[in-house]
Amino acid sequence: MAVSKWIPRWFYQLASPRWCYDxxxxxxxxxxxxxxxLLLVGLVWxxxxxxxxxxxxxxxxxMYIHVxxxxxxxxxxxxxxxxxxxxxxxxxxxxxxxxFACAPIGASIAVMALATGAIWGKPTxxxxxxxxxxxxxxxxxxxxxxxVMALYAxxxxxxxxxxxxxxxxxxxxxxxxxxxxxxxxWNTLHQPATFSxxxxxxxxxEMWLPLLVMVLGFYCFFAVSLMLRLRNEIIRxxxxxxxxxxxxxxx
Amino acid sequence: MNPKRKKRLILVLFLVFGVGVAxxxxxxxxxxxxxxxYSPQQMAKGEAPENTRIRAGGMVVEGSVVRDQQSLHVQFDxxxxxxxxxxxxxxxxxxxxxxGQGIVAxxxxxxxxxxxxxxxxxxxxxxxxxxxxxxxLEKAGKxxxxxxxxxxx
Numbered sequence: 119m120a121v122s123k124w125i126p127r128w129f130y131q132l133a134s135p136r137w138c139y140d141x142x143x144x145x146x147x148x149x150x151x152x153x154x155x156l157l158l159v160g161l162v163w164x165x166x167x168x169x170x171x172x173x174x175x176x177x178x179x180x181m182y183i184h185v186x187x188x189x190x191x192x193x194x195x196x197x198x199x200x201x202x203x204x205x206x207x208x209x210x211x212x213x214x215x216x217x218f219a220c221a222p223i224g225a226s227i228a229v230m231a232l233a234t235g236a237i238w239g240k241p242t243x244x245x246x247x248x249x250x251x252x253x254x255x256x257x258x259x260x261x262x263x264x265x266v267m268a269l270y271a272x273x274x275x276x277x278x279x280x281x282x283x284x285x286x287x288x289x290x291x292x293x294x295x296x297x298x299x300x301x302x303x304w305n306t307l308h309q310p311a312t313f314s315x316x317x318x319x320x321x322x323x324e325m326w327l328p329l330l331v332m333v334l335g336f337y338c339f340f341a342v343s344l345m346l347r348l349r350n351e352i353i354r355x356x357x358x359x360x361x362x363x364x365x366x367x368x369x
Numbered sequence: 370m371n372p373k374r375k376k377r378l379i380l381v382l383f384l385v386f387g388v389g390v391a392x393x394x395x396x397x398x399x400x401x402x403x404x405x406x407y408s409p410q411q412m413a414k415g416e417a418p419e420n421t422r423i424r425a426g427g428m429v430v431e432g433s434v435v436r437d438q439q440s441l442h443v444q445f446d447x448x449x450x451x452x453x454x455x456x457x458x459x460x461x462x463x464x465x466x467x468x469g470q471g472i473v474a475x476x477x478x479x480x481x482x483x484x485x486x487x488x489x490x491x492x493x494x495x496x497x498x499x500x501x502x503x504x505x506l507e508k509a510g511k512x513x514x515x516x517x518x519x520x521x522x
Contacts (some may be wrong), residue, residue, distance in 0.1 A: 173465060173493060181497075207377045243490045244463030248473075250405040288385055292392045298488030305404040305426060305522050307473050312495040320513070321497040 133210045135352045136271065136361050142345040149341040156335030163328040171325075177241045182329055184234040185313055186336035187227050188256070192294055194224035195259060195341060198266070199291045202284025212348075214280035215355065217287065218270055219347035223340065225263035232256060243307060251300035252308035255293055262290035406473045406521040413452040417478070425454055425472040425484050426492065426520050434468055447472060449520040458486040465491035471515055494519065 131137035164182035171178040198220035201268075205213035219292045235253065236246045247253065266283045273279035301310045313319050319326045370378070396403065405425035407417040417423050427447030434445040442459045445468075456474050466472060471492035476485045496514045498506070506512045 169499030169501075171497045172500040174497075178497060203381050206381055207374050242463070242465055242493060244465075245488075245490050248405065248490065250401050285384070288381060289388050291385055292388050296392075296396070303403075303522060304400075305406050305408065305491050305520060307405055307426075307490060309493055309495045310519075312497065320495050322499065322502060323500070325497055 153338035158330035186333045188231040191228040199287040226259040250306040255297045408449040409452040409454040416444040450517040455483045
């Protein structure tokens with residue numbers, strides 16, 4: 119592969135299972151510490167020190183779990199689809215493994231977003247579940263994750279499974295803008311976004327900062343769990359190669 | 370990029386683009402059916418089907434809430450700042466229900482043009498603030514109001 123001068127060498131090295139295992143091994147403790155710190159600080163700040171909402175009182179605090187998990191569930195899906203596409207086009211094994219590792223993590227986070235949403239919905243809206251566009255498209259996201267996981271589980275041949283699952287995740291990619299814009303395109307019970315990268319958040323900074331900390335903490339936590347699963351998967355698939363044998367015998 | 374990869378890249382882009390177009394056409398065709406509720410304006414124009422279970426959404430008009438002293442019966446108007454609809458409901462209202470609050474009611478129109486609700490849900494907006502801030506904004510008359518687009522998309 120021709121090495122471009124814009125892309126650092128380690129980026130190419132990520133494509134090799136062995137190097138990827140080494141690099142993620144070095145990154146793992148950094149993200150682990152960051153995730154633990156951010157989540158701890160964020161949770162204490164959000165639950166104990168952030169002011170209550172004028173309408174919803176303390177029940178709005180579930181947002182500090184709900185919003186990060188909803189954002190992350192979508193980011194994780196995009197990563198899974200992009201990794202799947204890279205695997206399809208460039209036939210990079212590590213990309214397939216990343217996509218494989220993303221699916222169960224994303225599914226659990228989507229479940230968390232839906233569950234916290236339901237728990238929040240009961241006291242504020244008066245209903246656990248409403249079939250509005252935002253909630254339904256989020257449920258479809260969960261089903262897409264489950265479908266991708268089922269495809270991986272259904273095929274013994276890893277290359278074939280990766281191909282099929284990548285195509286499904288690419289097809290499902292269309293759902294991401296639908297989730298994001300559902301509250302703007304249609305009449306929904308769900309309120310529009312409070313928190314976005316491009317606009318000024320519609321909440322004061324003492325409510326908004328803990329949310330930012332939580333979002334960053336969730337991303338770091340995701341990085342940790344993704345790297346753990348990825349390293350596990352690398353070892354499993356490369357178990358017959360020399361370096362893995364060496365690694366195991368050296369322990 | 371070698372030709373094989375290029376071909377696969379084009380194929381992947383075509384897949385994503387094709388699915389995108391197909392889904393957006395379907396959503397465009399279904400546009401009205403995806404809305405969770407009808408706005409008072411749509412109901413006034415006769416866009417809402419009659420004698421079927423529908424949802425209506427709007428802001429509870431200030432000063433329109435009439436509670437029955439003997440029962441849980443309550444009557445109020447909802448508006449999207451263009452038209453308004455009278456709603457009757459018997460039951461427990463959500464905690465967030467108040468005048469000036471967005472709500473979504475499920476029920477049907479009766480012969481006299483009153484919306485008979487069987488379920489009332491509160492719809493809050495994306496603005497969160499501490500009580501002190503809300504109090505100060507209220508005093509200054511700068512409280513953010515739910516825009517009318519919230520009920521007519």
